[in-house]
Amino acid sequence: MPNANTREFLQGHPADVAPLLLGWRLATQMDGVLTEVVIEEVEAYASAADAASHSHRGPTMRNKPMYGPPGTLYVYLNYGMHYLMNVIVGLEETPHAVLLRGGTPLKGIEEMQRRRGRSDSLTSGPGRLTQALGVTLAHNDTSTLSGPVRLLPPLAEGFVPYLSTPRIGISKATELPWRFLALESGQD
DNA sequence: ACGAGGATGCTCT
DNA sequence: GAGCATCCTCGTC
Numbered sequence: 001m002p003n004a005n006t007r008e009f010l011q012g013h014p015a016d017v018a019p020l021l022l023g024w025r026l027a028t029q030m031d032g033v034l035t036e037v038v039i040e041e042v043e044a045y046a047s048a049a050d051a052a053s054h055s056h057r058g059p060t061m062r063n064k065p066m067y068g069p070p071g072t073l074y075v076y077l078n079y080g081m082h083y084l085m086n087v088i089v090g091l092e093e094t095p096h097a098v099l100l101r102g103g104t105p106l107k108g109i110e111e112m113q114r115r116r117g118r119s120d121s122l123t124s125g126p127g128r129l130t131q132a133l134g135v136t137l138a139h140n141d142t143s144t145l146s147g148p149v150r151l152l153p154p155l156a157e158g159f160v161p162y163l164s165t166p167r168i169g170i171s172k173a174t175e176l177p178w179r180f181l182a183l184e185s186g187q188d
Numbered sequence: 189a190c191g192a193g194g195a196t197g198c199t200c201t
Numbered sequence: 202g203a204g205c206a207t208c209c210t211c212g213t214c
Contacts, residue, residue, distance in 0.1 A: 171204090
């Protein structure tokens with residue numbers, strides 16, 4: 001039951017869990033096609049107390065997956081064009097999320113290039129990352145512990161050094177340093 | 189390298 | 202009707 005460990009790992013506050021996810025991998029398998037990245041940039045969104053979080057004003061139709069168990073995938077359409085994805089963390093019913101913002105391609109790079117329609121800038125940015133991995137609303141509210149979009153532990157043991165900065169592209173709670181970026185990242 | 193502007197549609201008030 | 206957890210292209214330096 002290796003996923004029991006991952007589930008436990010995700011149960012803390014998002015500002016604590018988010019940097020620990022740096023170095024973890026996200027793998028997708030769609031119609032037998034495998035793609036995988038190393039996660040290198042994330043942001044924490046903390047429940048209703050966080051004015052920038054989709055859960056700030058309580059449960060809605062859109063944010064329902066945020067209230068699921070840790071490991072739940074929350075996908076939504078942003079600016080009418082791009083899908084963005086979060087891994088839900090913390091305890092069930094507590095709408096904590098970690099936005100996946102960037103990484104380095106590890107497997108299925110040709111498939112990522114095909115999905116992106118270009119050969120560079122494959123996985124740097126939340127919309128690009130989601131597109132490169134083929135994640136859509138079809139995967140919303142699935143579990144990253146057992147579904148087609150899977151969170152996998154780091155390949156190497158050890159602490160991943162990181163930098164924290166304010167979050168990007170928001171207009172509320174801009175002072176919180178809840179964007180976490182792996183140093184020595186090879187983001188594309 | 190960097191900044192401006194446009195694309196585009198859903199969600200919640 | 203306002204406001205987006207963005208990305209791309211094209212201008213200028």
